[in-house]
Structure formats: structure tokens, C-alpha cells
Amino acid sequence: MSLTAAHSVVAPSTNSKRIAGVLVVGYALISIVPLLWIFATSFKTPPDSIAYPPKIVFQPSIEGYCNLFTTRTRQTPEYINALGPATGFCDETVRKRNMVIAGPSNFLPRFVNSLIIAFGSTFCAVFLGTLSAYGFSRFKVPLADDLLFFILSTRMMPPIAVAIPIYLMYRELGLSDTALGMILLYTAVNVSLAVWLLKGFIDEIPREYEEAAMIDGYTRLQAFWRTVLPQATTGIAATAIFCLIFAWNEYAFAALLTSGTAQTAPPFIPTIIGEGGQDWPAVAAGTTIFLVPILVFTILLRKQLLRGITFGAVRK
């Protein structure tokens, strides 16, 4: 007998592990490099950001972030010199380019809109989805299969296909450019996904748990709350993350239906380009900040997300 470990039939061989490693690293590079580029650009000065050949090594600057959060006006050097000393780093940086800060930009309120609309619609979609998934899973719903198919069918076309009717409806209803309108819209799009995803998870939870609780003196709602919900947390988390990613990234409806008070970050960020030249560092800074919440949320719930993706592949 040789001293090498015995071959396992099911464990992957060293070679296939190596190939898998190379593929994963390759894919990770392809996905991560653009993000790194954006991150790097956000710390470049505007001349560095458009330099050719592109600069890999550069002097970091937060000018992009200054420009993102402020609006500026061009002034004569005399005017600038007549001003008192600069009040901060941003002030100083801006003055070097013969400009003064005129006020805060719209980025912060747009970012807050994004947070409210994305998290609000995710909450609504998951809340409604959990209850209807439970209903479909546990009760004899007349025409349940047809209803479920109907719910799924709302996702058979790209949501934007209904943009024009929704635009007209929203205008009539006064929902255009309101946070409520956007929350309703994203909830409507996401709830079908939530129902299907959660039904799968809830189907896997044996009915005996609720039955035991109901025999032990709980109402159905209490039994649901105390026995089903705690066991469905994985599914709920996975569903929430899918809904959040959609609502957070959604651009087309947001561009169509919001323009002012309820505008979200995705349609706002490109508008930076128009104001005072192609300010790529400011765009990159906006994008970087925009990535943070979803990144944090995904990292916190990565296990559930993985379970959501591989759902059904392995039975417990």
C-alpha cells in the first residue's frame, strides 16, 4: 500500500479543486476590478480621473466626495482672495479650482429616499409575502395553483413593459414622484418573488409544529408567530435580500416616475455629469457610497443568501 490517502469517490480530486479555484478567482477578478476602479476613481482628482494612460498610482484626494455633497459656483480669483480663510478641506480644494461652495447638493436627500423606498418596499413585500405564502402552504385555497401561476406570471415580462400604463395611472392617482408610490410599485414587483420563495421555505416546515402549538392552547396566529416564523427566518432573510437588491438597484421606473422629491439615488447619480463638466470622481464617489448599504446587508446575511440560491438543491 502506498502512503497517499485513499481515494474518495465523492470528494473532488486535487486537480478539479485547482481548476475550480482558478475559475472562482478569475470570476471574482472580473466582478471586483470594475468596483475597485470605481472606488479608486472616487479618490482621484478630476484631471487624474481622465488621465491617459490611466493612473493606477495617484495622490488620493477627497475632492470627488466634496463635489458630490456640494454645489459650487465659479468666481473670479479676486473674489476668492477677498474671502476669509477657508473653513475646511473641501472649501480649500474647491477654491483652488476658482470656485466657491454655494450649498449642499441633492445627493444626501436622494440617498435617504433610496433607503426609505428600498427598505420600505422590502419590508412590505416580505410581510405580505410571508403571510400569503403561509396561506398557500397551509390552507386549501380555491384555485391555489392558478393563483400561484398568476402571481408568478407578473414576472414573466420585464417590469418596465408596463411602464406606460403605470406612468398614466400614477399621474391620475397623484402617486408620481412620491415615496409612497415607489414603495407600492416595488412592493408589487417583489411580492410575487417573495410569495414563491417563501412558500418553498414554509412548505419545508412540518405542519406538526403549528398543530402541536394549537393543541397546546395557542391560536393559529400565535402558533404561526411562535413556531413557524422562527423557523422561517432563513427564508425570510434570503427573500428580503433579493427584494432589497432589486428595489435598491432599480433604475428605469425610478427615472420615469421620480424627478424631484422622491427621486432615488440611481437616477440622480448620472445627473452629476451634467453639472459643471464630467466630474467622474464625484460620480464614482456617489456610486461608492451607494454600494455601501447593500454591501453591508449582503455581508450580514450572506449565509441566508447562499441558502436562498441553493434552495431546494439539498434537503435537510
Next chain:
Amino acid sequence: MAEIRVQNLRKAFGEFVAVQDSNFVVENGEFFVMLGPSGCGKTTTLRMIAGLELPTGGKILLGGEDVTMRRARERDIAFVFQLFALYPHMNVRKNIGFPLLAQGMASAEIRTRVEETAKLLRIDHLLDKSVSGLAGGDRQRVALGRAIVRRPKCFLMDEPLGTLDTEFRDLMVHELRELHNRIHATTVYVTHDQMEAMSMADKIAVMNHGVIEQFGSPREIYDRPATMFVADFIGSPPMNFLRFGGGLARGSKEIVVQGARVTVPEVREDIAPADMALGIRPEHIRFDDASKLRGAIYGTEYLGTTQIVAVETADGIIKARVPAGLHLNTGEQVGLALSSARLSLFEKGTGRAVKTAMYDQAVEARHG
């Protein structure tokens, strides 16, 4: 504690009738077992008693109260599920205390009650463990604890030992019966395992296709099966059947099977000529060369104290349980002598047992 009275209980799922007009009474403190093959309606009956299914017809009385249409939580019963249904997100203590929490009991009292119960079941050392790490037998005990902690009117158990290893199962059969002897709780227990039923039950109902075929003590069911199904379902190996034809007259004591005269318990009714079957338990067969009922040894199963011998007769193989000491060779011709007083007669068409002297006692017992 209370008695359970089931009257004309019926359950249909669309066209399929799961339970047909069941009637039985489980007396206060009795350990009652519903026994039958899977799909016979025993679990459905149990779920109707629990309030998890609503019957299509009939009545259920718990301690004299009509609870037929009441919600499960208003019935004051406890249910032990086959897969135990222990909540994985709670530890043992919380699982056992869960029913008390529903009653709004003070947490100090819940604590004492849970600890008392755990002591009774000898699981007090596990109280703060997570249920997912427990062995099968311990899970079973926790599930039992959750049932008895509330001191309900009755316990319902749906194949609670079905998922345990044989080793644990024998232990738990013992423990369950012992627990019952201590707390005398009215219990309805559903199983497809005749050994569990025979070793625990005060009363057994044997069910098949939604019908209760026989209701009685384990002894009655084994010794005086009411139908061929019961005779075949109970006993390992089951009862042997030998065909014979012709009618029976009241008072006759003899039948002819394969040309041999066999003395049977005195027949108490007239039966028109039809296909009949003689039922013989394996232990009621002896080998006797004088007997005209003959067959060839087909094979033997050695069981230590006894052996099961398969004998090929003109009417197929029948199995006899004979002392292990007997030396037999395959192919050897043997005569079969039957213990006359213990033989059953059946009408093959309906499967019904013919009334004979052997059933006299049973009838007396029921009416007396």
C-alpha cells in the same frame, strides 16, 4: 382525566372515505390502541379526536361534553406526534413549558411544573440542552413531557415510537406503559406495530379501510379474532387458513378439511354452503403421524425456544410453532394435529368469524 366516546364518526375526503361510522368508548384511565395498516384511517380518527380535522359526520364526546366541532385548543388534550414536533428554536425547558405559557401561567410556576415533569421522565439533567442534540429516546421523553405537563383530559399519540431504533423502542414501550400505570391518563395510541399494541394496550381497535374490524382486549383479539383480516394482521407468523367447503349446521362439532376430519368448537349458527376457512394459530399445531391432515416439511426458522416450521399441504404452506428441540428434515412427511378448542371458522366471502362455542365467553363478557 376523562372518557372518550366516539359515535358514528365518519370522515370523507371528497370521494375517498377515510373513516366509516366508527363507534368506540375509551374509558377513563384506559390505554387504548388503534391498530391497523397504513392508510386504514387510524390517524385520521386520532386527528379528529384532537380537533386537527373536522369529521364529516358523527360525534366525539370528551368526558361527556360534545367537542365534535370545537377548536383543538379548546379541547384540553395533548398530542404526541410521530416526529415529536419539538420546536428546534427552543431548549428542552422551553419546549416542555410551552403549553403552560399559553395558559398565561406565572413563570415561577411554569418552572416548578416543568421540573416536576422532567423528574418524572428522568430528563431533568437535559432541561437546558437544545432539542436538536438529543438522542431519539430523549426526544421522545421531551415530547411526552410537553404532553403531560399540562395534565390534560387525555393523551393522543400518533405512532410516537415509529422513528426510534428497535432497541429504544422496546425501552420506550416499557416506559410508556409504566408511565401510564403511574398517572392513569386516558390515552389513545395509534400504531401499525402489533407488538406495541399487544404489549401496551388495555383495549385495541383493529382498523382496516376506515372500518373498525374488532374492538377488544389484546387477548380477545388474539384468541377470538372477529374477522379474517384481524386474524391475519395479528400474530407473527399470522394465523393459518385452510379452505373447506360446505355449510355448517348449528351444533355441529366437526368439519372435513382436505379429507381429514377436524374437531372444532361447537358451531352456534347455521351457515349455507359457501367457501369457508379454518383458522389455526401456529402454536396450535402439533406433529402427529396419526393425523390424516398431512404435509411435507418445507423449511424451518429456528428461534431459540421454539421454531417456526413451514409445512406444504395440499392447500399451500402453513406455519407451525413447535418446540425447538424437535429434529425435522426438509421434505419429511408429517401429520398435523390441531388443538380443537382453539380453532376459528370464517366465511371466506365476508371474512366474518362463524359463531362457535369459543366466542361464547366473549359475548357473555360484553353483555355481562
